[in-house]
Amino acid sequence: MKAKITFKGGIHPPENKDLCGELSIKDFPPPGIAVLPLQQSLGSPSEPVVKKGDKVKKGTLIARSKGYISANLHSSISGEVIDIKKAPHPLLGEANAVIIKSDNRDEPEKDYSTEDVSAAGLSSGEILGLIQNAGIVGLGGATFPAHVKLNPPPDKPVKTLIINGAECEPYLASDHSLMLNNAEQILKGAVMIKKILNAEKCLIAIEENKKDAVSLFRQKLNSLKDIAGLEVLPLNVKYPQGAEKQLIYTLTGKEVPSGGLPMDISVLVHNIGTVFAIYEAVFLKKPLFERVITVSGKGIKNPANWRVRIGTPFKTLINHSGVTDRTIKKLIMGGPMMGLAQYTDEVPVVKATSGILLLTSEEAAAFEHLPCIRCGKCVTACPMGLMPAEISKMVEKGRIDMAKSIGLMDCMECGSCNYICPSGTNLLQYIKLGKYEYMRSKNAKR
Amino acid sequence: MLKDKHLTVTVSPHIKTALTTEKMMWIVSCALVPAAGAGIYFFGFHAALVITVCVVSSLLTEFLCTLLMKKPATIKDGSAFLTGLLLALCLPPELPLWMCALGGFFSIAVTKFAFGGLGYNIFNPALAGRAFLMGAFAKEMTTWKTLQVFPDGITAATPLNLLKEQGYDSLMKVFDSHSHLFRELFIGRVGGSIGETSAGLLIIGGLILLFARIITWHIPVSYIFTVMVISYFTGGVFGIPFHLFSGGLVLGAFFMATDPVTSPITPKGQIIFGIGCGILTMLIRIRGGYPEGVCYAILLMNSVTPLIERYSKTKIFGVKR
Ligand code: SF4
Ligand code: SF4
Numbered sequence: 099m100k101a102k103i104t105f106k107g108g109i110h111p112p113e114n115k116d117l118c119g120e121l122s123i124k125d126f127p128p129p130g131i132a133v134l135p136l137q138q139s140l141g142s143p144s145e146p147v148v149k150k151g152d153k154v155k156k157g158t159l160i161a162r163s164k165g166y167i168s169a170n171l172h173s174s175i176s177g178e179v180i181d182i183k184k185a186p187h188p189l190l191g192e193a194n195a196v197i198i199k200s201d202n203r204d205e206p207e208k209d210y211s212t213e214d215v216s217a218a219g220l221s222s223g224e225i226l227g228l229i230q231n232a233g234i235v236g237l238g239g240a241t242f243p244a245h246v247k248l249n250p251p252p253d254k255p256v257k258t259l260i261i262n263g264a265e266c267e268p269y270l271a272s273d274h275s276l277m278l279n280n281a282e283q284i285l286k287g288a289v290m291i292k293k294i295l296n297a298e299k300c301l302i303a304i305e306e307n308k309k310d311a312v313s314l315f316r317q318k319l320n321s322l323k324d325i326a327g328l329e330v331l332p333l334n335v336k337y338p339q340g341a342e343k344q345l346i347y348t349l350t351g352k353e354v355p356s357g358g359l360p361m362d363i364s365v366l367v368h369n370i371g372t373v374f375a376i377y378e379a380v381f382l383k384k385p386l387f388e389r390v391i392t393v394s395g396k397g398i399k400n401p402a403n404w405r406v407r408i409g410t411p412f413k414t415l416i417n418h419s420g421v422t423d424r425t426i427k428k429l430i431m432g433g434p435m436m437g438l439a440q441y442t443d444e445v446p447v448v449k450a451t452s453g454i455l456l457l458t459s460e461e462a463a464a465f466e467h468l469p470c471i472r473c474g475k476c477v478t479a480c481p482m483g484l485m486p487a488e489i490s491k492m493v494e495k496g497r498i499d500m501a502k503s504i505g506l507m508d509c510m511e512c513g514s515c516n517y518i519c520p521s522g523t524n525l526l527q528y529i530k531l532g533k534y535e536y537m538r539s540k541n542a543k544r
Numbered sequence: 545m546l547k548d549k550h551l552t553v554t555v556s557p558h559i560k561t562a563l564t565t566e567k568m569m570w571i572v573s574c575a576l577v578p579a580a581g582a583g584i585y586f587f588g589f590h591a592a593l594v595i596t597v598c599v600v601s602s603l604l605t606e607f608l609c610t611l612l613m614k615k616p617a618t619i620k621d622g623s624a625f626l627t628g629l630l631l632a633l634c635l636p637p638e639l640p641l642w643m644c645a646l647g648g649f650f651s652i653a654v655t656k657f658a659f660g661g662l663g664y665n666i667f668n669p670a671l672a673g674r675a676f677l678m679g680a681f682a683k684e685m686t687t688w689k690t691l692q693v694f695p696d697g698i699t700a701a702t703p704l705n706l707l708k709e710q711g712y713d714s715l716m717k718v719f720d721s722h723s724h725l726f727r728e729l730f731i732g733r734v735g736g737s738i739g740e741t742s743a744g745l746l747i748i749g750g751l752i753l754l755f756a757r758i759i760t761w762h763i764p765v766s767y768i769f770t771v772m773v774i775s776y777f778t779g780g781v782f783g784i785p786f787h788l789f790s791g792g793l794v795l796g797a798f799f800m801a802t803d804p805v806t807s808p809i810t811p812k813g814q815i816i817f818g819i820g821c822g823i824l825t826m827l828i829r830i831r832g833g834y835p836e837g838v839c840y841a842i843l844l845m846n847s848v849t850p851l852i853e854r855y856s857k858t859k860i861f862g863v864k865r
Contacts, residue, residue: 106861111559268559343861356862428558429551439553455558462552463560468621469663471565473804478760478811482861487809505860513557520565521663527555 100351101331105344107481108336109514111435113307114269117394117401121275125405126418128175128204132409133446134160135187135195139235140242141167146196152179157207157385160196163233169243169449170233173198174387174407176205188412188431188438188445195446198409210384217381218286222294225380232379233449234386238262238340238369239432241450244376247368248294250361257364259297260349261288261373263304263311264333264340267433270453272390273370275403277304277311280374281318287377288328291368299327301349305339306332337435338512342367344481356508371452386449393419397426397456406447412454413443427462430455434462435513468521476515476525482508486515490525493532498539501532509533568758569622573629575749576799580633582745583738587637587689591738595632597641601648602628609657623662627651630670630799633739634792634839635677637689643681647673667846668806671839678839688735702735703790704835722782729789740792750798759802762814763821767797770822778830793825796838806846813849813856820845820852 137143144161154160154173161171177200187193220228230245250256261284265273277284292300304312315330331349333339343354345367352363360366368376371389378384387408394401399420406415412429430437431451447454476486484505492501509529516526584592606624610617618624628648635644651673659665678685688702703725706715719725728734732742740746753759771793775783787793792800801807801821808817821841828837 109561111561347861353862355864356860358862427552428554430558434556434558436556437558438556439551439558441551441553443551457558462558465554465560468565469661471663471804472807472809473568474760474809474811474814477809477858480858483858484860485809485858504857505863508860508862511556517557517560520561520563520568522560522564524555526557530555 102348102351104334104336105339105347105481106483107479107514108338108344109479109517111268111337111517115271115274115307117269117396118271118392118403119401121271121278121403123275123279123390123403123405126407126410126415128200128407129410129414130200131411132173132175132198132200132407133185133195133411134171134174134198134409135185135193135446135448136161136171137187137190137193138171138241138449139167139169140240141165143194144168144171146182148179148196150179150181153177154179154198155205155207157210157387159385163230163243167243167246169235170231170385171196172233172385172387174409175200176203177201186442186445188440188448189450208383210382213381214383220380225290225294228379228383229376232375232385234372234375234379235449236369237371237375237389237449237452239436239450239452244372247366248291250295250366254361255364256295256361256366257298258350259288259292259295259300260345260365260367261300261302261370262340262345262367263302263308263370264345265308266305266337266340267435268337269394269455270392270433272392272403272452274308274311276370276374276390277308278314281314282322283377284370284373285315285318285322285328286381287373290376290380291373292327295366297327297366299329302328302330303333303345303349304330305335307335337514338481341481341510341512343510389449389451391447391451392453394453395430395455396424396458396461397422408447408449410447411443412440412445412447415447415454416443416456421456422458424458424460426456427459428457430457435517436511464522465516465524466522467524470521470523473520475518475520479514479518481512481514482510484509486525486529487523489532490523490528493528493535498532498535502536506532506536563757566621569626571756571758572753572799573622573626575752576629576633576739578745579739579742579749579795580629582732582742583633583637586732586741587738591637593641594635594637594639594644594738595629597644598632598635598648599625599628601645602631602652605649605652609653613657615661618662621662624652627656627669631673633795634670634674634737636685636687637738638687639684643677643684647677650676663805665805666849667843668800668803671800671843674839675843702835703729703786704829708829708835726785726789729786734790737792740795743789743794746794746798750794753798753802759798760811760814762811763802763807763818764797766815766818767801767821768793770819771826774822774826778826787826787829791829791836792838796821796842800838801842801845806849808849808852808856810853810856810858812858813852816852816856817845817849820848
């Protein structure tokens with residue numbers, strides 16, 4: 099199997115990545131109140147190990163992972179636990195969270211700024227332990243606990259590690275800025291991961307609209323030692339180039355089987371942000387309590403990339419960035435293609451937050467749901483080779499079984515079909531509904 | 545700060561393309577303007593009247609249908625305008641105006657709304673309208689305006705008519721050389737329907753549609769290619785440009801067969817559809833009772849579109865064939 103020029107399908111939405119201007123990362127001041135939901139990853143929520151009234155520092159463990167797929171949670175500021183209660187959650191609507199009031203001292207649990215050079219000599223098991231302790235989850239949005247993903251079953255060895263720097267969602271530039279600011283650390287993290295997995299190759303994939311990052315990484319690779327098997331590969335600019343299956347297909351020519359995982363074909367993908375967090379966990383012994391996010395959209399006066407503490411409420415970031423006087427229509431967590439619309443700005447930044455977008459009515463489209471004119475544009479655009487118009491019509495008629503038979507569950511919800519539809523048909527809404535109904539009836543049968 | 549603002553909550557995606565159905569319809573209409581203009585220029589004022597009457601009657605019918613069926617008004621979406629325009633372009637330039645009005649009514653009311661409106665019709669409305677008029681008023685529908693100087697004994701007709709009814713020699717008596725014939729066909733200075741004569745301008749319009757991503761290459765290329773292959777084997781080197789540039793082939797391949805509603809949804813299906821159109825067109829032209837086969841070929845293929853779709857499903861990523 100050979101690498102491909104690109105994957106099939108996809109779309110070219112306006113990028114709007116230049117709204118943020120320069121790609122420096124600014125440090126966002128620690129919030130007065132941090133809201134830290136216990137559910138920050140796929141799987142089970144973590145279990146609190148602090149109670150009301152406890153004093154915590156930046157980096158103190160406040161909730162421990164519970165079950166196999168779960169992740170630790172740490173305080174992102176120093177102060178006092180004032181409550182553990184239901185609070186707005188950007189993905190779940192509402193969920194239990196540890197609320198911490200800052201003492202404005204921002205005292206860390208330990209020094210997180212000196213690099214422990216001896217870490218390079220640690221064993222795989224030790225490294226995995228550090229990653230697990232740090233509570234790292236996939237920061238690309240999937241939020242799968244990293245220590246679980248990095249521990250594949252022995253019969254599925256990983257040969258190719260892919261570092262995903264595609265960042266194909268419009269508006270978002272957080273991964274880009276991280277690549278420009280922390281190239282060396284990301285490479286060190288990548289070497290670590292490659293070592294844990296005992297992988298043969300590590301491919302760092304970056305979309306070509308980030309030429310500066312491509313050349314910076316190439317230059318760093320030339321100057322660093324111990325980087326055998328690492329390679330930087332530029333990708334064509336197309337959405338969703340960063341989607342796991344499409345990325346793997348482009349780089350290796352192999353298709354992840356329907357319903358399967360990348361490790362079924364000996365591949366593992368990690369996002370740039372996750373790799374950087376792994377570097378911090380291993381070399382700085384720093385838990386995941388802050389991350390880089392893009393705050394943008396034409397509703398924001400000063401769009402920027404911020405290094406922000408987990409638990410910072412959206413409204414704090416929005417107020418700090420300023421709101422333009424255009425008509426605000428939507429508040430999104432994530433990108434405009436796959437992000438989640440929020441009903442309130444009280445929700446906090448969680449580990450899954452890659453960006454906050456405040457979209458004006460001119461940016462956020464209205465979908466009229468006119469009749470499908472069968473133009474086939476959704477079919478051509480679907481990177482999964484589905485017929486979105488047909489699937490959506492079947493779901494609309496309640497024929498979930500038929501929709502399933504033509505690939506309902508293969509949809510990755512990238513939204514390409516919905517974006518390109520000239521009739522503004524709510525394709526993805528029906529497809530999501532169909533998936534939900536299918537899972538519900540399947541669970542009911544059990 | 546956002547407290548007083550209403551946040552809209554929907555599922556993703558939150559952005560969408562600027563190319564709406566409405567825009568697509570108007571761009572297609574614009575792409576037809578050169579060919580329509582040429583029709584008026586060559587055939588005279590009555591052609592302009594035919595176009596106007598067809599468009600107005602289509603729009604009016606659309607308006608009345610939505611009113612009677614209590615559907616949202618769709619008169620602005622451009623589809624009825626386009627249907628009227630396309631219908632006019634495949635009618636003879638001197639057709640009585642009341643027939644034109646009837647054609648527009650049939651296209652919209654019977655072919656489109658009786659099946660449920662835009663998106664649900666099985667047959668291309670403009671072509672179905674033309675087929676209806678052909679059935680009802682065969683004589684008027686085959687009366688062509690004379691553009692060529694005819695030596696004795698040869699009556700006014702389209703080049704396809706001439707070839708079919710009176711043979712190659714008569715055709716060559718009218719057009720003294722091949723190159724003259726092809727030039728006239730390309731420019732559009734030959735007898736025929738209003739909009740199908742000027743192959744050159746229609747090709748320009750078709751290219752506009754391709755570049756604006758309103759149509760894809762699949763149908764026009766497979767259709768035209770099939771016609772070229774068959775015409776080579778039946779008419780030799782002369783056959784290719786002759787069949788390509790005469791009659792409604794270019795109009796049909798770029799503007800009629802590509803009608804999204806009535807053609808297959810998958811690229812593979814579209815190629816099969818195009819090949820089918822090509823074979824049927826040539827079959828009718830060579831063997832059938834009519835000199836021209838584009839209209840019926842496309843209508844026939846419209847009717848098998850669901851069947852084609854069943855056998856031309858896409859390949860799902862990660863699923864082995
Ligand atoms: S059907 Fe699913 S995978 Fe295909 S384009 Fe639509 S959202 Fe993306
Ligand atoms: S893109 Fe929209 S109008 Fe076109 S076939 Fe798909 S659902 Fe129908």
